[in-house]
Amino acid sequence: xxxxxxxxxxxxxxTAGGDGATAGVVTVMGRPWRLRSSWRAHAEQARNDxxxxxxxxxxxxxxxxxxxxxxxxxxxxxxxxxxxxxxQAKAKLGSRVVILGHHYQRDEVVKFADFRGDSLKLSRLAxxxxxxxxxxxxxxxxxxxxxxxxxxxxxxxxxxxxxxxCSMADMADGDQVExxxxxxxxxxxxxxxPVTYINxxxxxxxxxxxxxxxxxxxxxxxxxxxxxFSRGExxxxxxxxxxxxxxxxxxxxxxxxxVVWDPHQEMGGLSEEAIRxxxxxxxxxxxxxxxxFLPQHVKKVRENHPGIRVIAHPECRWDVCQLADDVGSTExxxxxxxxxxxxxxxxxxxxxxxxxxxxKENPDRTVISxxxxxxxxxxxxxISPQHLCWTLxxxxxxxxxxxxxxxxxxxRWARVALDRMLEIV
Ligand code: 13P
Ligand code: SF4
Numbered sequence: 053x054x055x056x057x058x059x060x061x062x063x064x065x066x067t068a069g070g071d072g073a074t075a076g077v078v079t080v081m082g083r084p085w086r087l088r089s090s091w092r093a094h095a096e097q098a099r100n101d102x103x104x105x106x107x108x109x110x111x112x113x114x115x116x117x118x119x120x121x122x123x124x125x126x127x128x129x130x131x132x133x134x135x136x137x138x139x140q141a142k143a144k145l146g147s148r149v150v151i152l153g154h155h156y157q158r159d160e161v162v163k164f165a166d167f168r169g170d171s172l173k174l175s176r177l178a179x180x181x182x183x184x185x186x187x188x189x190x191x192x193x194x195x196x197x198x199x200x201x202x203x204x205x206x207x208x209x210x211x212x213x214x215x216x217x218c219s220m221a222d223m224a225d226g227d228q229v230e231x232x233x234x235x236x237x238x239x240x241x242x243x244x245x246p247v248t249y250i251n252x253x254x255x256x257x258x259x260x261x262x263x264x265x266x267x268x269x270x271x272x273x274x275x276x277x278x279x280x281f282s283r284g285e286x287x288x289x290x291x292x293x294x295x296x297x298x299x300x301x302x303x304x305x306x307x308x309x310x311v312v313w314d315p316h317q318e319m320g321g322l323s324e325e326a327i328r329x330x331x332x333x334x335x336x337x338x339x340x341x342x343x344x345f346l347p348q349h350v351k352k353v354r355e356n357h358p359g360i361r362v363i364a365h366p367e368c369r370w371d372v373c374q375l376a377d378d379v380g381s382t383e384x385x386x387x388x389x390x391x392x393x394x395x396x397x398x399x400x401x402x403x404x405x406x407x408x409x410x411x412k413e414n415p416d417r418t419v420i421s422x423x424x425x426x427x428x429x430x431x432x433x434x435i436s437p438q439h440l441c442w443t444l445x446x447x448x449x450x451x452x453x454x455x456x457x458x459x460x461x462x463x464r465w466a467r468v469a470l471d472r473m474l475e476i477v
Pocket of ligand 1: 270
C-alpha cells in the first residue's frame with residue numbers, strides 16, 4: 053500500500069563556503085529525510101511549495117513536485133493528435149529548438165528527435181548547437197544537466213518530465229563522495245584522480261572537476277582512465293562499479309587491484325591496507341537495468357541460437373562482459389548490428405527499446421535481448437509524447453516548463469570536468 057503525505061522543504065544554513073542551496077532534506081511528520089542528489093534540482097524548484105512524497109518509495113528518492121504536472125488535457129489526446137501537435141509545435145519553433153533523443157527513448161518520442169545518440173554524442177551535440185535557444189532533452193536528468201552545463205548563456209535546457217531520473221546517478225551522493233575522498237587521503241599518500249561516469253549528478257561532476265579529474269562516458273572510459281593514470285597512481289571511479297571494473301580490466305589492471313568502496317559502510321568497508329594497495333577504487337553503484345544480465349543468459353542464448361554474437365553494454369557485470377563477443381556503448385551496439393551481414397544473429401545486453409528498434413530496423417538479421425524478458429529503463433520511459441507535446445507547446449506560447457538548471461558554482465566546476473573529457477577524446 054502506498055501512503056501519501058505532504059512535506060515541506062528545509063533550507064540548508066548558509067555556510068562559509070556554501071551558497072545556502074537546498075540541502076536535499078525534507079521534513080516528513082517532523083522527521084528529516086535525505087533526498088538522493090539528482091532530485092535536488094527538482095526539489096529546488098519546489099521550494100517554498102509543497103511536495104508530495106510517496107512514503108512507500110522514500111528510499112528510492114521518489115519525489116514529485118506539485119508544480120509542473122502534465123495538464124490533464126494532454127492525457128486525453130489520441131496518438132494521432134499528439135503526433136500532429138508535436139509536429140506543429142516543432143515547426144513553429146523551427147531552429148529555435150533542438151530536440152535530442154537518447155537511444156533508450158520510446159519510438160513514439162525518439163522519432164521527433166533532431167539527433168539521436170549515446171551520452172557522448174549527445175553531450176557533443178549539446179555543446180555545439182549554439183543556434184538553438186531551447187535544448188529539449190529526451191533522456192534522463194543527468195543528461196539534461198550535462199547539456200545545461202555545456203550550453204551557452206542564451207540557451208536553456210528542458211527535460212520533458214522532471215521525474216526522469218537515473219537510479220545509478222542517485223547512488224553517489226555529493227556528501228558521501230566528499231567523505232570517501234577524505235578517508236582515502238587519510239590512509240594513502242598516492243595521488244588519486246577521480247573519474248566520474250557521465251551518469252552522475254552535476255554535484256559529482258563538480259567534485260571531480262575541483263579535484264583534478266574528468267567525466268567519461270561508456271564509449272571513452274578507457275581513454276579517460278588512461279589519462280587519469282598519466283596524472284596519478286590511483287583512480288577513484290564513480291558511480292558505476294561495473295563500467296569501472298570492465299574498463300580497468302581491459303587496461304590490464306588485475307581484478308584484485310580494484311576494490312569496491314561501499315558508501316554505506318565505515319571506511320567504505322575496506323581495510324587501510326586494501327586502499328593503499330588498490331589501483332582503482334570503484335564506487336558501489338550500478339544500473340538496475342544492466343545488472344540483471346547474468347552469465348547463464350549468455351550460455352542459454354548461445355545454446356538456443358548457435359552462431360549468435362553477444363554484445364553487452366559495459367554497465368553489465370564483469371563476468372557477462374567476459375563472455376560477450378563485444379562490449380560497447382549504445383552507439384557502438386547500433387554500429388555493430390547495422391554493419392553486420394544479412395542473416396547475422398545478435399543477442400544484446402542493453403535496454404529493451406533499443407534492442408526492439410534494432411530488430412525492427414534490421415529485419416534481415418535476428419536481433420534479440422540477451423535475456424528472455426528484456427529490461428526496460430523505467431525512467432527513460434517517463435518521457436512520453438504527452439510530455440513532449442506539452443513542453444513544446446508551452447515554448448511556443450513563451451512559457452518554459454520543466455527547465456533543468458544547474459546552480460552556477462556547481463556548473464562552473466562540472467564544466468571543467470566535462471571539458472576535460474571533451475579535450476581527451
Ligand atoms: P550510452 O552512453 O552507451 O548511451 O549509455 C547511457 C546509459 O544510460 C546506459 O545505461
Ligand atoms: Fe540510468 Fe540504467 Fe536507465 Fe541508463 S539504463 S539511464 S544507467 S537507470
